[in-house]
Structures are given as C-alpha cells and as structure tokens.
Amino acid sequence: MMRENTISTEYRDASDSNPDAMYNPRLDRRRFIGKIFAVFCACVTGIGVAVLAALLYRIFDEGWIYISTNFLTKFPSMLMPETSGVKSALYGTLWLVSITAIVSIPVGIGAAIYLEEFAPKNRLSRFIHTNIANLAGVPSIVYGILGLAMFVRWSNLGRSVLAGSLTLSLLILPVIIIASREALLGVPKTIRLAAFALGATRWQTVRAHVVPAALPGIITGIILALSRAIGEAAPLVMIGALSYVAFVPDGPMDEFMALPIQIYTWCDQPDPIFQHLAAAAIIVLLAVLLSMNAVAVALRAWQQRKSPW
C-alpha cells in the first residue's frame, strides 16, 4: 500500500510539471533498428531474386537461340544435334502431367476434405495425418522403386505413360493433401456455423463455402505439387522411362520419355552444343509450367463467377 502510494505521488508530481520527463522513448535508436531490419529483409530478398535471375539469364543466354518451331517438332538426334528437337520429351511430359493431374487432384482434395471435414477427429485420423506428412518427405527415388514394383511389374502396366503418371501421383499426393488440409483448416469456423444454421447439410456447406474459401490455398498446393512432378527425373528413370526415342506416345499404355530425362541426357554429353540444347529444353519446361499455372488461375476466376449463389 505504502509503496504504491509513493509511486503514484511521484508519478503525479512529475507528470504535473512535464509528462514527457517520465518517458525515454529513444526514438532514433528504435527507428535505426527498424531500418536495419528492413535493409536485412531487402538483402535477403535480393539474394533470392539475384540467384533466380542469374539462373534464368544463363539458361536463356545458352538456350534461347535454339528455341524454334523445329526444336518443338523434331525428335532428338545424337548424330545431328543442330536439328535436334524435344518433340518426344515434350509430348511425354504433357501426357505425364495431364494424367498425373487427373489422378492426383481429385484423390488429393477428396482425401483432404474427408480428413478435415468428415472424418472423426480421433487417434486414427491423427495417425494418418502424421504419416501423410512423413510421406511428403520421402525421397522421390523411393517412389520410383514403389512404382516399379506396383505398377510396372505387379499391375503389368509396363514402362508406360500410365505407370509413370501413377508413380508421380503417389509422389505428389501427400503434398496436395497437406496443402489442401491446411487451406481448409484456415477457413473460419463461423462460416461453417453460418451455413449449418441455414439448414445446410455438411456437403452443401463444404461445397458452397468451405472449399471455395479454401480454393486459393488448394490451387497453390496443386501448382507446387504438379511443378514438382513435372521436374522429376529420378522416379521415371527408375521405372524405366526411355532416354532416347523418336516417337510420341499415342496413348497411356505407350512407352515414353520426359523433358527432365531429356535435359539430363543432354547435360551428360561432352559436346558443348548439347549444353545449349539442354538449356533450350529447360526453357520449354518452364513454359509448360507457366501455362499450367495460368490455367489454374483462370479456373479459379471462372469458378468464382459461375455460381448464381
């Protein structure tokens, strides 16, 4: 009691004469620390952007002159590198990525919706969740081994586009599930309650409000996952994708090659011209990736507009 009294008297005395005397804001110091932090963040960002820019510059510098319609429509050739193209690899990659998307997106989102919205929250669902998270960290070559055993041999799919796509789907499913679950988790609970209070079923609530609200996050997850799939060479080599073919797959049961494998084989050649071809192939790979993202963004915009309520 006594001490409190004295403190408050002191405080009053001081503040009566000059309230500012009670504070030492050290504004300059605080501003300086703020500035240092801002500069640090800018530097870190700069480093990231610079590395990316250097990479892109090198690739475009080496590869751009080889980009032409010929490059896209000719098959690779060891004997005539000047007229080589990536036709077989590009088609293979497009096939792979399409089937992978068709398989992994519905399965991944479905699993995430089930785990987050429908499944009872118990030990089993927590166990499943932890294991999915672990699966996302498994090296891709392991999925290659799995794919070889499960799809190529056991399911008798051979070294087909389908076997490759299913292997890649396995590889990216954990990423899609985790990203979608995270996005669903971020939708405020009040939105669900609002829908339930209007007499909506769980499905209607999820379909009309939860998934649309989570969609940006889900799409980001899908893009990241498919970008990973499109760049993978190891599991495809494992299941026996070809490294040099002069035909394009006609269907999901055909043999195939893919852009990352093409890039890898070209990089392995001693003749410097192949380095340039590899750079050009990387540009093609980037272009495929960017157009995939554009499709995703367009899909999102379309979905938001179409429904009347």
Add this chain to the structure above:
Amino acid sequence: MVGLITDPTRRQNVNTAKEETNREDMNTAEMHACCDTPKSAPPILTVQNLSIYYGQHPAVKNVTMNIPPQCVTAIIGPSGCGKSTLLRSMNRMNDFIPGVRVEGSIQFNNKNIFSSKTDPVALRRSIGMVFQKPNPFPKSIYKNVAWGAAINGYKGDMNHLVETSLKQAAIWDEVKDKLHQSALALSGGQQQRLCIARAIALQPGILLMDEPCSALDPIATARIEDLIDELKSRYTVILVTHNMQQAARTSDFTAFMYMGELIELDDTNILFTKPSNQRTQDYITGRFG
C-alpha cells in the same frame, strides 16, 4: 388461427395478406398482456428438464420453459450462466461442440429435437440463428441471402425473396445498388442486418439471436430492435442479451438465468417491476452480475 396452429414453421408466403386476417380473428381470444398472441395458443417450443454438460461441467441445469409463439422472449443473466448454451441447443448447433451432452428434451412440432428421428438439417431450416458476431459468407450480398433459400429448394422468385428479406431486415436501401458486391465490404452493423436478412429468407418459425447487437453502435442497435419488434408478427424470436433496457424494450417475456438454472420466466413488465425471486430482483437492480 389456422395458420398459427397447424404448422408454425411453414407459414404462408411473407407477402400474402392472409396473415393479417388471421391476426384480426384472434382479437376475440384472451390475449397476453404484452403481445398479440392468445394465451391459449400452445407454446412453439417446450423445454423440459433440460441439462447440458460440457464434459462433466453442467452449463444448463434442469431448465423447463415454454416459448409462446409470435412473441419475443429475452434471456438475461450474468456472463457464463448458460444463455448461449441453452440457445444453441434449440437448433442443435451444440452438435458442433465436441464433448457436449444433453439430458431432457425440447419439443418442437410435437417432436423432441434431440431424438435420433429429428434431422438437425431440417430443424435448422425452421429454427434460424443469428450469431453474436456478424458472419457473412465471403460472397456477394445477394448470394448471402439467396444461398440458404436455394439449398432448401426455394421455389418462388429468388430476386423477390432477396429483396423482401433485405427490406424486412431494414438494410435494403443501403445495399440495393450493390447487391453483387462483396458482403465483407459492409459495416459491422450492416453485416449483422444482412445476417438477419439471410436468416429470415428461410422464413423460419423461430429466430434465435445471441446478443445480436453487442458489436453495434446505438443507431444500428435501435434499428435492429425495431426490426425484432416487426419480426414478431411473423416469427418467434428468442433473444439473448446483456442489455437489460434492450430486454425491457423489445421483449414480451423475459427469462432470468443464473448459474445454469432458470430462475424466473415471466411477462417482461412483471419481471422487471415485481420479480418474484430475490436473485432476479438483485440482478435487475444491478446488485450483482
């Protein structure tokens, strides 16, 4: 009379004049002192020996009460006394809280809403809810109002329903030029009235409101109170509030809860002037709570 008693939830379309005639007829019956409902009208909700537990903790203890139709019933009481818990149980929104256990019953349309035969989805179409914090969907104003009716298979003219609902919620004039803009761009009070419009677009028999004005300024509050007053010609309103003036102003009946128990339920005028229980007296005169 017929419209009132046969099925209070499926009342005729909002804009038919039938309602008015019904209400004229009723003048011959003996009325409650406060609202135009005959005393003989059976309660729309009958709560019997209701106890609600969160784990082991009883939040509502052995509550028995009747909610008369087409009246405003206010629930008051100190914080934590179980008002929200009681209100949420009336349309089974407690289902979404893990670890809730319910004993006793609430009769609605001669059915216990807790029985396994009652479909909570259908129940919530008849017993709407407005939350304490406005929670519009992150969509357009129009979609916010239309969605509930759409999923429940509304057959009439949707544009018309949206307009009448927004008008009833006293927000039409403010939003009629931006129906297709995001509801999140509205002010808090406007969002709350939008949520009310959304709830009444389903033409529920009962509207549950949990402190609907707690986030609002006095002007918006006054508008919502007027709105509640208008709503009771068509709906039964159950209103949880901390504001005793609000309970006195807007409600026909007031229930006082304390530590999970229903202490007293009476005509609002009587409860606020001559309460029969000492604790009610203490609470409304501000001696505790």
